[in-house]
Amino acid sequence: MNPFGTIYSLTIDFDPIVIPFHSSQREISFTSSCTATPEETEKMLGFAAANDIKTVVETFPMTKDGILEALERLTSGKLRYRAVLAIH
Numbered sequence: 001m002n003p004f005g006t007i008y009s010l011t012i013d014f015d016p017i018v019i020p021f022h023s024s025q026r027e028i029s030f031t032s033s034c035t036a037t038p039e040e041t042e043k044m045l046g047f048a049a050a051n052d053i054k055t056v057v058e059t060f061p062m063t064k065d066g067i068l069e070a071l072e073r074l075t076s077g078k079l080r081y082r083a084v085l086a087i088h
Helices: 038-050 064-076
Strands: 006-009 029-032 057-061 082-086
Touching (some): 057 064, 064 082
Parallel strands (some): 006 029, 057 082
16 A cells, blocks of 8 residues: 555444554554445545456355355454355
8 A cells, every 4th residue: 555545444343453553654544434425435436446446255155054154254254355145
């Protein structure tokens, strides 16, 4: 990340957030919100489209086993980014 960049944490977590010290040396801002304003969302989506940024998604089948697997990965801390239940 470039100096003076901003990280938008769009999540809800009840545990403390740990920010590495070296991040603060680059004057990076951390902003937390469970939702963004429509203007912020439009700006973020525009940036992602202009820079060919893609989401990282783990897909699970919308079955009992798929749901149990997704929940196991979530509770174990192994789930990364987004999980989607999909009808195959």
